[in-house]
Amino acid sequence: MLEAVTDSIPLRHPQPGSSTQGPLPLGLPGLGQLLPLLVSLIGLSAVPSASAQGAFARLPPLSLSAGFTGPRAPLPKDWVGRIPLAPETPILVLAGHADSQGIAGAGTSGAAVALRGAAPMQADIQDELYWNLRTAAAVVALGRSRGLPIQLYVPPVRDIASGDDPRTNWSIGKAFAAAGGYALEIHYDAYGPDGIGSGLMPPINRPISQLDESLAQAFGSYPRLFRGGLGAPKRGIALLEIGKLEGKLEASLRDPRRREASIAGIAERIVAAIELGLGLNPPPGAVGNEPAGTGQQASSGGG
Numbered sequence: 001m002l003e004a005v006t007d008s009i010p011l012r013h014p015q016p017g018s019s020t021q022g023p024l025p026l027g028l029p030g031l032g033q034l035l036p037l038l039v040s041l042i043g044l045s046a047v048p049s050a051s052a053q054g055a056f057a058r059l060p061p062l063s064l065s066a067g068f069t070g071p072r073a074p075l076p077k078d079w080v081g082r083i084p085l086a087p088e089t090p091i092l093v094l095a096g097h098a099d100s101q102g103i104a105g106a107g108t109s110g111a112a113v114a115l116r117g118a119a120p121m122q123a124d125i126q127d128e129l130y131w132n133l134r135t136a137a138a139v140v141a142l143g144r145s146r147g148l149p150i151q152l153y154v155p156p157v158r159d160i161a162s163g164d165d166p167r168t169n170w171s172i173g174k175a176f177a178a179a180g181g182y183a184l185e186i187h188y189d190a191y192g193p194d195g196i197g198s199g200l201m202p203p204i205n206r207p208i209s210q211l212d213e214s215l216a217q218a219f220g221s222y223p224r225l226f227r228g229g230l231g232a233p234k235r236g237i238a239l240l241e242i243g244k245l246e247g248k249l250e251a252s253l254r255d256p257r258r259r260e261a262s263i264a265g266i267a268e269r270i271v272a273a274i275e276l277g278l279g280l281n282p283p284p285g286a287v288g289n290e291p292a293g294t295g296q297q298a299s300s301g302g303g
Protein backbone atom coordinates (compact mmCIF):
# COMPACT_ATOMS: atom_id res chain seq x y z
CA MET A 1 0.00 0.00 0.00
CA LEU A 2 1.20 3.45 -0.83
CA GLU A 3 0.81 4.83 2.63
CA ALA A 4 3.10 2.14 3.92
CA VAL A 5 5.94 3.92 2.14
CA THR A 6 5.45 7.24 3.84
CA ASP A 7 4.82 5.53 7.14
CA SER A 8 7.81 3.27 6.81
CA ILE A 9 9.56 2.50 10.06
CA PRO A 10 13.30 1.99 9.77
CA LEU A 11 14.26 -1.59 10.38
CA ARG A 12 17.50 -0.58 11.98
CA HIS A 13 16.90 2.18 14.40
CA PRO A 14 19.12 3.94 14.99
CA GLN A 15 21.89 3.21 12.54
CA PRO A 16 24.80 1.01 13.57
CA GLY A 17 27.74 3.16 14.49
CA SER A 18 25.66 5.63 16.41
CA SER A 19 27.48 6.52 19.57
CA THR A 20 24.46 5.56 21.59
CA GLN A 21 23.90 2.12 20.17
CA GLY A 22 25.35 -1.31 20.62
CA PRO A 23 25.00 -3.68 23.52
CA LEU A 24 24.58 -1.84 26.75
CA PRO A 25 27.28 -2.54 29.31
CA LEU A 26 24.85 -4.29 31.59
CA GLY A 27 27.51 -6.14 33.47
CA LEU A 28 29.49 -3.10 34.53
CA PRO A 29 27.46 -0.92 36.86
CA GLY A 30 25.66 -1.84 40.03
CA LEU A 31 21.91 -1.66 40.02
CA GLY A 32 21.90 1.80 41.52
CA GLN A 33 23.99 3.07 38.65
CA LEU A 34 22.27 1.09 35.97
CA LEU A 35 19.04 3.02 35.72
CA PRO A 36 20.56 6.45 35.04
CA LEU A 37 22.89 4.80 32.56
CA LEU A 38 20.04 3.10 30.78
CA VAL A 39 17.98 6.26 30.80
CA SER A 40 20.78 8.29 29.34
CA LEU A 41 21.61 5.74 26.68
CA ILE A 42 18.04 4.97 25.80
CA GLY A 43 16.95 8.56 25.91
CA LEU A 44 19.61 9.60 23.46
CA SER A 45 19.06 6.76 21.08
CA ALA A 46 15.36 6.23 20.80
CA VAL A 47 13.39 9.40 21.32
CA PRO A 48 11.05 10.01 18.40
CA SER A 49 12.09 12.81 16.12
CA ALA A 50 11.04 16.33 16.96
CA SER A 51 8.78 16.38 13.93
CA ALA A 52 7.11 13.17 15.02
CA GLN A 53 6.52 14.56 18.47
CA GLY A 54 5.13 17.72 16.97
CA ALA A 55 2.71 15.76 14.84
CA PHE A 56 1.41 13.91 17.87
CA ALA A 57 1.23 17.06 19.94
CA ARG A 58 -1.00 18.74 17.35
CA LEU A 59 -3.57 15.98 17.42
CA PRO A 60 -6.44 16.57 19.80
CA PRO A 61 -7.09 13.72 22.22
CA LEU A 62 -9.56 11.28 20.78
CA SER A 63 -12.16 9.86 23.09
CA LEU A 64 -12.25 6.23 22.12
CA SER A 65 -15.67 4.68 22.11
CA ALA A 66 -16.25 1.81 24.45
CA GLY A 67 -15.22 -1.28 22.60
CA PHE A 68 -12.88 0.54 20.18
CA THR A 69 -10.11 -1.89 21.05
CA GLY A 70 -12.45 -4.88 20.84
CA PRO A 71 -13.17 -7.44 23.51
CA ARG A 72 -11.30 -7.46 26.76
CA ALA A 73 -9.66 -10.73 27.73
CA PRO A 74 -12.57 -12.73 29.20
CA LEU A 75 -10.40 -14.31 31.86
CA PRO A 76 -10.56 -13.98 35.64
CA LYS A 77 -8.63 -11.11 37.17
CA ASP A 78 -6.96 -12.92 40.04
CA TRP A 79 -4.85 -10.00 41.21
CA VAL A 80 -5.11 -6.46 42.48
CA GLY A 81 -2.29 -3.99 42.12
CA ARG A 82 -1.92 -2.23 45.45
CA ILE A 83 1.72 -1.15 45.67
CA PRO A 84 2.09 2.61 45.10
CA LEU A 85 4.87 3.79 42.82
CA ALA A 86 6.60 7.13 43.17
CA PRO A 87 5.17 9.69 40.73
CA GLU A 88 8.64 10.18 39.26
CA THR A 89 9.12 6.47 38.52
CA PRO A 90 10.94 6.18 35.17
CA ILE A 91 8.96 4.36 32.52
CA LEU A 92 10.34 2.37 29.63
CA VAL A 93 8.12 1.51 26.67
CA LEU A 94 8.94 -1.43 24.41
CA ALA A 95 7.40 -2.56 21.12
CA GLY A 96 6.62 -6.27 21.34
CA HIS A 97 8.40 -8.53 18.81
CA ALA A 98 10.80 -5.76 17.74
CA ASP A 99 13.65 -8.23 18.14
CA SER A 100 11.99 -11.37 16.75
CA GLN A 101 11.07 -10.84 13.10
CA GLY A 102 11.56 -13.79 10.80
CA ILE A 103 12.09 -16.11 13.76
CA ALA A 104 9.84 -17.70 16.35
CA GLY A 105 7.58 -15.24 18.13
CA ALA A 106 7.28 -12.68 15.34
CA GLY A 107 3.78 -11.59 16.37
CA THR A 108 0.49 -11.62 14.51
CA SER A 109 0.10 -10.60 10.88
CA GLY A 110 -3.41 -9.35 11.65
CA ALA A 111 -6.68 -10.34 10.06
CA ALA A 112 -6.41 -8.02 7.06
CA VAL A 113 -3.21 -9.62 5.82
CA ALA A 114 -3.88 -13.19 6.93
CA LEU A 115 -7.55 -13.52 6.01
CA ARG A 116 -8.17 -10.95 3.29
CA GLY A 117 -4.88 -10.78 1.49
CA ALA A 118 -4.16 -7.13 2.24
CA ALA A 119 -0.61 -5.92 1.77
CA PRO A 120 1.37 -5.78 4.99
CA MET A 121 1.81 -2.28 6.38
CA GLN A 122 5.53 -2.78 5.85
CA ALA A 123 6.86 -5.70 3.83
CA ASP A 124 9.64 -6.82 6.13
CA ILE A 125 7.80 -6.94 9.44
CA GLN A 126 4.58 -8.36 10.82
CA ASP A 127 1.72 -5.89 11.02
CA GLU A 128 1.64 -6.32 14.78
CA LEU A 129 5.17 -4.99 15.08
CA TYR A 130 4.30 -2.08 12.80
CA TRP A 131 1.49 -1.07 15.14
CA ASN A 132 3.49 -1.88 18.26
CA LEU A 133 6.20 0.51 17.09
CA ARG A 134 3.76 3.23 16.09
CA THR A 135 1.86 2.93 19.35
CA ALA A 136 4.93 2.80 21.57
CA ALA A 137 6.38 5.89 19.89
CA ALA A 138 3.07 7.74 20.30
CA VAL A 139 2.86 6.83 23.98
CA VAL A 140 6.36 8.11 24.62
CA ALA A 141 5.82 11.33 22.67
CA LEU A 142 2.55 12.05 24.42
CA GLY A 143 3.91 11.09 27.83
CA ARG A 144 6.88 13.38 27.38
CA SER A 145 4.62 16.22 26.36
CA ARG A 146 2.84 15.72 29.66
CA GLY A 147 6.09 15.70 31.64
CA LEU A 148 6.41 11.99 32.31
CA PRO A 149 9.94 10.52 32.57
CA ILE A 150 9.18 8.04 29.80
CA GLN A 151 11.55 6.45 27.32
CA LEU A 152 11.38 4.23 24.26
CA TYR A 153 13.78 1.40 23.56
CA VAL A 154 13.95 -0.15 20.11
CA PRO A 155 16.44 -3.00 19.56
CA PRO A 156 19.12 -2.26 16.95
CA VAL A 157 18.26 -5.33 14.86
CA ARG A 158 15.03 -7.19 14.28
CA ASP A 159 16.10 -10.82 14.57
CA ILE A 160 17.85 -11.62 17.82
CA ALA A 161 17.63 -15.35 18.40
CA SER A 162 18.17 -15.43 22.15
CA GLY A 163 15.73 -13.64 24.41
CA ASP A 164 18.57 -13.17 26.86
CA ASP A 165 20.79 -11.36 24.39
CA PRO A 166 21.60 -8.02 26.08
CA ARG A 167 20.01 -6.06 23.21
CA THR A 168 16.52 -7.59 23.43
CA ASN A 169 13.42 -5.95 24.81
CA TRP A 170 13.43 -8.54 27.55
CA SER A 171 17.00 -7.87 28.69
CA ILE A 172 16.70 -4.10 28.61
CA GLY A 173 13.28 -4.17 30.24
CA LYS A 174 14.40 -6.63 32.91
CA ALA A 175 17.34 -4.45 33.91
CA PHE A 176 15.21 -1.31 33.83
CA ALA A 177 12.57 -2.85 36.09
CA ALA A 178 15.14 -4.37 38.44
CA ALA A 179 16.65 -0.92 38.88
CA GLY A 180 13.34 0.53 40.00
CA GLY A 181 11.73 1.59 36.74
CA TYR A 182 8.48 0.43 35.18
CA ALA A 183 8.85 -1.40 31.87
CA LEU A 184 5.83 -1.78 29.59
CA GLU A 185 5.80 -3.84 26.41
CA ILE A 186 3.11 -2.98 23.85
CA HIS A 187 1.34 -5.71 21.87
CA TYR A 188 -1.66 -6.27 19.65
CA ASP A 189 -3.29 -9.66 20.06
CA ALA A 190 -3.92 -12.28 17.42
CA TYR A 191 -7.12 -12.20 15.34
CA GLY A 192 -9.78 -14.87 15.48
CA PRO A 193 -9.83 -17.73 17.96
CA ASP A 194 -6.08 -17.54 18.61
CA GLY A 195 -6.47 -14.10 20.15
CA ILE A 196 -7.89 -13.46 23.59
CA GLY A 197 -8.41 -9.74 23.85
CA SER A 198 -7.14 -6.55 25.38
CA GLY A 199 -5.65 -6.51 28.82
CA LEU A 200 -2.60 -6.17 31.00
CA MET A 201 -0.32 -8.98 32.16
CA PRO A 202 1.38 -7.62 35.24
CA PRO A 203 5.00 -8.41 36.13
CA ILE A 204 5.08 -11.60 38.16
CA ASN A 205 8.45 -11.37 39.86
CA ARG A 206 7.53 -8.54 42.19
CA PRO A 207 4.49 -7.06 43.96
CA ILE A 208 1.86 -5.79 41.58
CA SER A 209 1.59 -2.01 41.54
CA GLN A 210 -1.14 0.58 41.32
CA LEU A 211 0.19 1.38 37.87
CA ASP A 212 -0.49 -2.19 36.80
CA GLU A 213 -3.95 -1.83 38.29
CA SER A 214 -4.62 1.41 36.46
CA LEU A 215 -3.65 -0.08 33.09
CA ALA A 216 -5.86 -3.08 33.84
CA GLN A 217 -8.78 -0.81 34.59
CA ALA A 218 -8.24 0.95 31.27
CA PHE A 219 -7.68 -2.14 29.10
CA GLY A 220 -8.73 -5.24 31.00
CA SER A 221 -6.47 -7.88 32.47
CA TYR A 222 -4.99 -11.32 32.15
CA PRO A 223 -4.54 -13.76 35.03
CA ARG A 224 -1.32 -13.30 36.95
CA LEU A 225 0.19 -16.58 35.79
CA PHE A 226 -1.26 -16.61 32.28
CA ARG A 227 0.16 -19.64 30.45
CA GLY A 228 2.46 -20.22 33.36
CA GLY A 229 4.01 -16.77 33.06
CA LEU A 230 5.26 -15.38 29.76
CA GLY A 231 8.80 -14.22 29.08
CA ALA A 232 8.20 -10.53 29.68
CA PRO A 233 6.21 -10.74 32.95
CA LYS A 234 8.72 -13.25 34.30
CA ARG A 235 11.40 -10.62 33.79
CA GLY A 236 9.44 -7.87 35.52
CA ILE A 237 8.01 -6.33 32.34
CA ALA A 238 4.31 -5.54 32.14
CA LEU A 239 2.76 -6.73 28.88
CA LEU A 240 -0.15 -4.77 27.47
CA GLU A 241 -2.36 -6.25 24.79
CA ILE A 242 -4.08 -3.28 23.16
CA GLY A 243 -6.63 -5.44 21.40
CA LYS A 244 -7.06 -8.12 18.79
CA LEU A 245 -5.69 -7.07 15.40
CA GLU A 246 -8.96 -7.42 13.56
CA GLY A 247 -12.32 -5.76 13.09
CA LYS A 248 -12.94 -2.14 13.91
CA LEU A 249 -9.61 -1.67 15.65
CA GLU A 250 -7.54 -2.90 12.74
CA ALA A 251 -9.71 -1.12 10.18
CA SER A 252 -9.32 2.17 12.07
CA LEU A 253 -5.56 1.77 12.17
CA ARG A 254 -5.30 0.82 8.51
CA ASP A 255 -7.54 3.62 7.24
CA PRO A 256 -5.15 6.49 6.40
CA ARG A 257 -7.85 9.03 7.30
CA ARG A 258 -8.34 7.60 10.78
CA ARG A 259 -4.90 6.20 11.51
CA GLU A 260 -3.25 9.07 13.34
CA ALA A 261 -6.31 9.85 15.43
CA SER A 262 -6.68 6.18 16.30
CA ILE A 263 -3.09 5.85 17.44
CA ALA A 264 -3.37 9.12 19.34
CA GLY A 265 -6.51 7.90 21.07
CA ILE A 266 -4.88 4.64 22.11
CA ALA A 267 -1.82 6.54 23.34
CA GLU A 268 -4.08 8.88 25.28
CA ARG A 269 -5.75 5.98 27.02
CA ILE A 270 -2.38 4.51 27.98
CA VAL A 271 -0.84 7.77 29.16
CA ALA A 272 -3.92 8.71 31.14
CA ALA A 273 -3.77 5.30 32.84
CA ILE A 274 -0.09 5.81 33.62
CA GLU A 275 -0.81 9.21 35.16
CA LEU A 276 -3.59 7.79 37.29
CA GLY A 277 -1.46 4.81 38.27
CA LEU A 278 1.35 7.07 39.42
CA GLY A 279 -1.01 9.22 41.43
CA LEU A 280 -0.63 12.14 39.07
CA ASN A 281 -3.63 14.26 38.30
CA PRO A 282 -4.38 13.96 34.62
CA PRO A 283 -4.68 17.32 32.88
CA PRO A 284 -8.14 18.71 32.19
CA GLY A 285 -9.69 17.08 29.21
CA ALA A 286 -7.64 13.93 29.45
CA VAL A 287 -9.77 11.08 28.25
CA GLY A 288 -9.38 7.53 27.25
CA ASN A 289 -10.48 5.10 29.90
CA GLU A 290 -13.25 2.81 28.96
CA PRO A 291 -15.99 2.62 31.54
CA ALA A 292 -15.33 -0.33 33.82
CA GLY A 293 -17.18 -3.47 32.90
CA THR A 294 -17.62 -2.80 29.23
CA GLY A 295 -15.41 -5.68 28.27
CA GLN A 296 -17.83 -8.49 28.67
CA GLN A 297 -20.37 -7.17 26.21
CA ALA A 298 -17.94 -5.54 23.81
CA SER A 299 -18.07 -7.13 20.41
CA SER A 300 -15.12 -7.88 18.25
CA GLY A 301 -16.38 -5.37 15.73
CA GLY A 302 -16.95 -7.94 13.07
CA GLY A 303 -13.36 -9.01 12.58
Ligand SMILES: [Zn+2]
Residues within 6 Å of the ligand: 096, 097, 107, 108, 128, 187, 188, 189
Ligand atom coordinates in the same frame (compact mmCIF):
# COMPACT_ATOMS: atom_id res chain seq x y z
ZN1 LIG B 1 2.45 -9.72 20.49
